[in-house]
Amino acid sequence: MTTWLTDEERVAWVRLAAVLELLPGVLDTQLRRDADLSHFEYFVLAMLSEAPERTLRMTSLAARTNATLPRLSHVVRRLEDRGLVRRFPCPQDGRATNAQLTESGWATVEAAAPGHVANVRHQVIDALDAEQVRQLAGITEAILGRIDPDGVVMAPQRN
């Protein structure tokens, strides 16, 4: 037996689905235009820029960016070809690879960040009042509790 959605639930879902469909494109377009990066590439560089030594192991980087390992491997290879990232084997574990932000990569993130933040603010945050921002944090936390039960994304990052 199927429990259908009530009118209120349906409205909320249809709109959320529309946001899911449209927002990534809006974010990608600005970053692609201003920094020649996809949102995911930007996020990879941003995670590296916040890490100690600007270095992370591929597995750890994949966890923080919600990526599969193959996806990350392809993306980092392309970023490496562009000179934004450097890869080298991990001294402690011969299986592991470290990815490190280069000077050029750091400069790229620094240059891209203000525009990206301004875009997020303009498209999302400024559309909401302070109360809604708090509500959004609660709602997304609840949803992530379902779709990311291990808390890979939200967990206090170790390593």
Next chain:
Amino acid sequence: MTTWLTDEERVAWVRLAAVLELLPGVLDTQLRRDADLSHFEYFVLAMLSEAPERTLRMTSLAARTNATLPRLSHVVRRLEDRGLVRRFPCPQDGRATNAQLTESGWATVEAAAPGHVANVRHQVIDALDAEQVRQLAGITEAILGRIDPDGVVMAPQRN
């Protein structure tokens, strides 16, 4: 000058970004497994199933599904290859193409819908209380006001 995000804003944004990254995959996986459809393909079939005569012009269908025309053209061709949709030139306008759901396509949507709705309910709606569902409708409405100013998605569909 850049206005950075406050802590509350940053938390809300990071979580929303995570939902944006993870939720589409969760929805796709279930539909792919149970009905061999992507979420977008399912949505195309669903829009057709609700239209009069189960028929829509490509342009109208593209608007309802938030797709570019090239993307829709490719997807409908694949659905046509699978016998779920039929295309024929519009009698009123020689430039236009009508897409119509076949019997097989209708059966496919009917079969897929309950599982999909159950998945949406399980992953999203049931994670929230009634108050949060209302809040989510308001929040997504506000965001769509920014990223979809023409209301293409939300407008009462004409035609």
Next chain:
DNA sequence: GCCTGTTGGTTGAAGCTACAAGTAAGACCG
């Protein structure tokens, strides 16, 4: 030291989306 299994990562092929270009029909105008 081997064997087995696990972990960490890379690679190649397949499929989907976006962008750019092209086609064809309608609309407007003299």
Next chain:
DNA sequence: CGGTCTTACTTGTAGCTTCAACCAACAGGC
């Protein structure tokens, strides 16, 4: 009518993601 513009699609190509192998390095038992 002829010319030009717009609309409605389709098609081809490039780039990214996914999936399925694959390989190398570690770890534990014997």
